[in-house]
Amino acid sequence: MSMLEVVNLGKTFTNYHLGITRQAVHHIHFQVEKGQFIGIVGKSGSGKSTILKSIYRTYLPDQGNIFFDSERFGRIDVTQATERQMIYLRKHEIGYVSQFLNVMPRTTSRQLVEKELLEMGESAAVAKLEAEKALTHFELDRELWDTFPNTFSGGERLRLNIAMATVKKPRLLLLDEPTASLDNQSKIKVRQVIEKLKDSGTTLVGIFHDIEFMENLCDQVFDMHSKQLAVIAGGSADES
Amino acid sequence: MHEQPLLSVQHLNKQFGSGCSKCTQLENRGLTKNYCPNCGTIYACQDISLELYSGEILGVVGESGSGKSSLMKCLYFDSDVTSGEAYIDDKELKGKNLFALSAQRKRYIRNHKYGMVYQNPVHGLKMNFSSIGNIAEKLIAAGNRNVGEMEAIGKSLLEKVHIPIYRMKEEPQHFSGGMQQRVQIAKALSNNPPVLFLDEVTTGLDLSVQADVLDLIKNIQRELGISMLVVSHDLAVIRMLADRTIVMLNGKIIEQGLTDQILEDPAHAYTQQLVYSLL
Numbered sequence: 001m002s003m004l005e006v007v008n009l010g011k012t013f014t015n016y017h018l019g020i021t022r023q024a025v026h027h028i029h030f031q032v033e034k035g036q037f038i039g040i041v042g043k044s045g046s047g048k049s050t051i052l053k054s055i056y057r058t059y060l061p062d063q064g065n066i067f068f069d070s071e072r073f074g075r076i077d078v079t080q081a082t083e084r085q086m087i088y089l090r091k092h093e094i095g096y097v098s099q100f101l102n103v104m105p106r107t108t109s110r111q112l113v114e115k116e117l118l119e120m121g122e123s124a125a126v127a128k129l130e131a132e133k134a135l136t137h138f139e140l141d142r143e144l145w146d147t148f149p150n151t152f153s154g155g156e157r158l159r160l161n162i163a164m165a166t167v168k169k170p171r172l173l174l175l176d177e178p179t180a181s182l183d184n185q186s187k188i189k190v191r192q193v194i195e196k197l198k199d200s201g202t203t204l205v206g207i208f209h210d211i212e213f214m215e216n217l218c219d220q221v222f223d224m225h226s227k228q229l230a231v232i233a234g235g236s237a238d239e240s
Numbered sequence: 241m242h243e244q245p246l247l248s249v250q251h252l253n254k255q256f257g258s259g260c261s262k263c264t265q266l267e268n269r270g271l272t273k274n275y276c277p278n279c280g281t282i283y284a285c286q287d288i289s290l291e292l293y294s295g296e297i298l299g300v301v302g303e304s305g306s307g308k309s310s311l312m313k314c315l316y317f318d319s320d321v322t323s324g325e326a327y328i329d330d331k332e333l334k335g336k337n338l339f340a341l342s343a344q345r346k347r348y349i350r351n352h353k354y355g356m357v358y359q360n361p362v363h364g365l366k367m368n369f370s371s372i373g374n375i376a377e378k379l380i381a382a383g384n385r386n387v388g389e390m391e392a393i394g395k396s397l398l399e400k401v402h403i404p405i406y407r408m409k410e411e412p413q414h415f416s417g418g419m420q421q422r423v424q425i426a427k428a429l430s431n432n433p434p435v436l437f438l439d440e441v442t443t444g445l446d447l448s449v450q451a452d453v454l455d456l457i458k459n460i461q462r463e464l465g466i467s468m469l470v471v472s473h474d475l476a477v478i479r480m481l482a483d484r485t486i487v488m489l490n491g492k493i494i495e496q497g498l499t500d501q502i503l504e505d506p507a508h509a510y511t512q513q514l515v516y517s518l519l
Contacts, residue, residue: 016509017516057498059505083498084243084293087483104458104480105451118462 003069003172003203004032004055010063011050024050025227026063032172033219034069037194037204041211041232042224048207051224052174054079055205056096057086068094071171091120095165098176101149101157109135109160110145116167134163138193155186162193166202173197175206179213187213244329245291246467247315247435252288252324254310254491257281274307274491284310286491288324292435292467297457299482299499300471301514307491308471309359312439314339315469316356317346328353328435351381355428355466359440361420364427367413371403371423374412375430382431397426401456418449425456429464436460436468442477454480475518479503487511 009028014021025047032038040048053059055066057078066078070093073085081089090096103112113134117127135145138159144152149160158178165173175194179187191213197204198217208214211221222229260279263269266287269276274283285307292298300308313319315326317338326338330353338349350356358364365374375394376384384390398408401422412420421441428436438457442450458481461468470481478485478499485502487495487510495508506512 013505016512053504058500060497060501060507083484083496086498087296102479104455106455115462 001069001075002031003034003036004205005067006030006051006055006064007067008064009051009054009061009066011047011054011059011061023227025224027228028064030222030229032203032205034203035198035201036219037198037206037214037217039211039214039218039221040205040207040224040229041209041221042207044209046224047227048224049176052096052176052205052207055172056090056094056174057081068172092168093171095168095170095173096176097158097161097165097173097178099154099158099161099178099180101152101161103149106148108146109140109149109163112149112160113163113167116164120168130167131163134167135160137196138163138166139189153186154181155183155189158182158186158190159193162190166197170202172203172205175204177207177209179208179210191217243293246294246329247292247469248327248329249288249290249315250325250327252285252311252314252326253283253322254285254307254314254319254324255281255283255322271490274305283491285314285321288488288491288493290486290493290496292469294329294434294467295461295465296484297461297468297470297482299478299485300469300488301473301475301478301485301502302488303473303514306488308473308488309439310491311488312356312437312469312471316354316437317350330434347381351378351383352431353433353435355431355433355436357421357424357428357436357438357441359443361412361417361424364424365412365420368411370409371398371412371415371426372408374423375427378427378430393430394426397430398423400429400460401426402452416449418445418452421445421449421453422456425453425460429460429466432464434467436466438468438470440472441470442472442474450477457481475503475515487514 006028010026012021012023028051042048050059054061061079067075068078070076070089072088110131113131114127117130140156140159144156149157178190194217221232223232257280259281262278263271263276263281271283288311302308314321321339324339328338356364372394375397376390379390379393395405398405403419403422412423442453445453460466472478482499485499486493487502489510495502495511502511503515506515
């Protein structure tokens, strides 16, 4: 059974204020097997984020289904799941990484990562240990551990974001333009981070507009085109 | 996942005025906002149903006059409901409609199961009692009689909310707004309540104190596993605190969902207006 199955997904946004309706995506189909890394590329505004946010239920799709293979609930349609089920899944099974960091003010990097574990019900001792491991693993400078992330660079924020999302060891990790607005050096670091995650067996779905940095890393690449997906590369073995 | 809500509210109605033949039907009341132009009755809460689960923070947003505070007052028994039911998952009170209990039983619930933090500390504190005395008052109401024990609890709570112990004998009227609010939170926590109501607790506080209070609330929730109903018109506060959010307008719930979903993909025209107004 696949880890994630998106069936005929469609999402339309309505702005009541302006009286405008806009279809962001329609007829989206794809499957992700356990341990795979799927890349989605496309111009900005092509609907890439809409797909990712629908999987995380930040957006509620108005068409189709998104089946996720949950450890706790079995095969569950996230478009139909209750809010409480979604909160559980987000806490334990599905991680989301964006280029933005929206966190509690005046909280240090270390506390932010620890908090993710404390919310899962881990003890303070375990949280401390695992947080340090994650921060080391994603190569956030030690001197940044006990500072507030307000002054972090884009790359540092991103690595903190990834540490926060992965410290829970999610079954599925969604990456929302993790390389956007980064310099090449940082992009290479992000790539290394993703390699590590893939090696550890995490299933990943990422959207990129500069997919060349993910070359040979994705098991399959989809192109968003006229609100739909097209396969542009697949079958990792022979291409990598 | 069959989860039992800790607090379940069903079809809560609160009106000011007796209503007339034109406005007694829930559907099609012909109100102007929440006001009946014919008889002057105000429908502050209309058919409100919600569930609060163990350990969660549920946000309630809406503009001034949308019925948020009326809802809180009804839930905390500060004012009587016109109709409706509420149930708490508690072995003594299981299956009993809380709104139909005697005044004495309601007081028991307030003293043992609930904590309340009002927007205005004047409502939650006795301004001319000492801070520790305010906490002791709540502890005594909850059946505590041992002075030494109460002082120990009071001290540890004041410490938790970062009020220096050497100021515990001072009256809250001499404190700043932020400190008063923190004493109020300490008082509300003193009976170790499973449910905490927070009504616009950060409104009127400067940003730095606001961050302190938010941080405090979040820590308390995590450490003590208290369920909270947080009313605020500040979407940033709701985004920081709440997993789930309810949007109220003219006394009705018009939308509810995951907080980020409400903020990023609002389905109701009014919620959109509210979210798009966010700076």
